[in-house]
Amino acid sequence: MTQLQHPAIVTVVGLESVDGLGECIVMEYVEGQTLATVLAKRNTLLHQRRRMAEELLEAVKHIHAKGIIHRDLKPSNIMVTANGGHIKLVDFGLADSDSHCVFKQPAGTPKYMSPEQKQYSKADVRNDIYSLGIILGQMNLGGIYQKVIKRCLRPAEERYQNVDEIRDDIQRFKKRRMRMLFFTISLPFLLLMATVGWMAWQWHIQRQITQSQQMLLESQDKEMDAQRIKMTILEEETRLAKNEQSAQRKTVKKLTDSLTILTNENIRMQEKEKVESERKQRIDDAKQKGFLVVDEAMWKFGTMIYKEINPEMYIGIVENNAVLDKAKIKYQETLRGKFEENEIVEIMIALNQHQKDLASKKWKTVIR
Numbered sequence: 001m002t003q004l005q006h007p008a009i010v011t012v013v014g015l016e017s018v019d020g021l022g023e024c025i026v027m028e029y030v031e032g033q034t035l036a037t038v039l040a041k042r043n044t045l046l047h048q049r050r051r052m053a054e055e056l057l058e059a060v061k062h063i064h065a066k067g068i069i070h071r072d073l074k075p076s077n078i079m080v081t082a083n084g085g086h087i088k089l090v091d092f093g094l095a096d097s098d099s100h101c102v103f104k105q106p107a108g109t110p111k112y113m114s115p116e117q118k119q120y121s122k123a124d125v126r127n128d129i130y131s132l133g134i135i136l137g138q139m140n141l142g143g144i145y146q147k148v149i150k151r152c153l154r155p156a157e158e159r160y161q162n163v164d165e166i167r168d169d170i171q172r173f174k175k176r177r178m179r180m181l182f183f184t185i186s187l188p189f190l191l192l193m194a195t196v197g198w199m200a201w202q203w204h205i206q207r208q209i210t211q212s213q214q215m216l217l218e219s220q221d222k223e224m225d226a227q228r229i230k231m232t233i234l235e236e237e238t239r240l241a242k243n244e245q246s247a248q249r250k251t252v253k254k255l256t257d258s259l260t261i262l263t264n265e266n267i268r269m270q271e272k273e274k275v276e277s278e279r280k281q282r283i284d285d286a287k288q289k290g291f292l293v294v295d296e297a298m299w300k301f302g303t304m305i306y307k308e309i310n311p312e313m314y315i316g317i318v319e320n321n322a323v324l325d326k327a328k329i330k331y332q333e334t335l336r337g338k339f340e341e342n343e344i345v346e347i348m349i350a351l352n353q354h355q356k357d358l359a360s361k362k363w364k365t366v367i368r
Contacts (some may be wrong), residue, residue, distance in 0.1 A: 004062065006058070006059055008056065008059035009088065010089045011027065011028040012025060012027050013026040013027060014026045030081060032085075033079070052139070056086035056089070059089045060128055060163050061164065070131075071127060072093070077133060113127070144173040144174060148173070182317035286343075290331055290348075298358060331351070332348055
């Protein structure tokens with residue numbers, strides 16, 4: 001320990017013989033508390049804990065540079081001074097040089113011992129690096145230390161080989177973080193500057209626009225007054241138009257109703273005409289059949305044999321003939337139940353007229 005002259009390592013003053021105690025190592029008095037106590041209180045700030053971690057790494061680097069391995073690094077062996085909160089590494093009771101191991105068996109606190117330190121008595125700087133990883137993890141130093149801590153706790157061949165590698169990685173992570181932080185801070189600043197510039201340009205443009213807009217406002221006010229008057233007139237016209245539309249709708253409804261009535265009446269009349277047409281057709285058909293009956297009776301009538309008969313007498317004979325009368329009466333009976341009485345009268349009148357027409361035409365004998 002007399003070789004270890006470092007601000008973060010307790011200083012050995014000398015070796016004296018004290019009555020009642022024997023040989024004693026005389027060291028500087030460190031006023032403060034252990035790191036374990038400080039961490040348990042959880043009242044130190046992050047930047048203070050990171051400074052303590054840097055001082056601890058410096059102290060371990062120094063003892064390794066002297067060829068010494070602490071072998072029992074843990075928070076209870078690290079003092080934090082009351083004045084300034086600086087690190088003081090104490091308790092080298094298990095320390096060995098890297099060329100000679102005083103104890104021929106594993107030694108240290110199991111929680112902070114590396115796996116190989118628990119199995120072998122040979123000391124190695126990587127034993128302390130493993131213990132540093134445990135301590136740094138307990139100090140809760142933030143994101144940039146997480147990768148460093150993980151590598152400190154890897155198997156010995158994958159672990160940091162010395163403290164300088166640890167410090168180099170921390171610096172590299174810090175620079176990377178600073179670049180990211182700078183970018184994160186700069187980007188909003190640049191955006192802010194761009195926004196300010198854009199707003200200034202917009203303000204300048206807006207100022208020019210405002211001047212022209214002020215000139216337009218007065219004319220717009222006048223225009224709005226005129227528009228309001230127009231709107232009032234338009235509203236009145238709209239009201240009148242609505243009333244007119246309402247009257248038109250009523251008129252249209254009346255016309256529609258009338259059209260419906262006319263349409264229904266037209267349909268009814270068409271149906272009536274159809275019935276009438278069918279009735280007339282039936283009567284005409286009956287007349288035609290009756291004409292045939294008269295014609296047939298005329299052929300059966302033998303008056304045609306009088307070739308030289310007086311025409312006037314011939315007409316009288318044709319008009320007053322029992323054979324024809326009988327044929328017509330018989331045909332009239334066939335019409336009963338099929339036609340109304342007035343329809344039968346109409347048919348019979350047509351047959352009588354047909355008979356007269358035949359007589360007026362002075363029929364002569366025709367061989368059938």
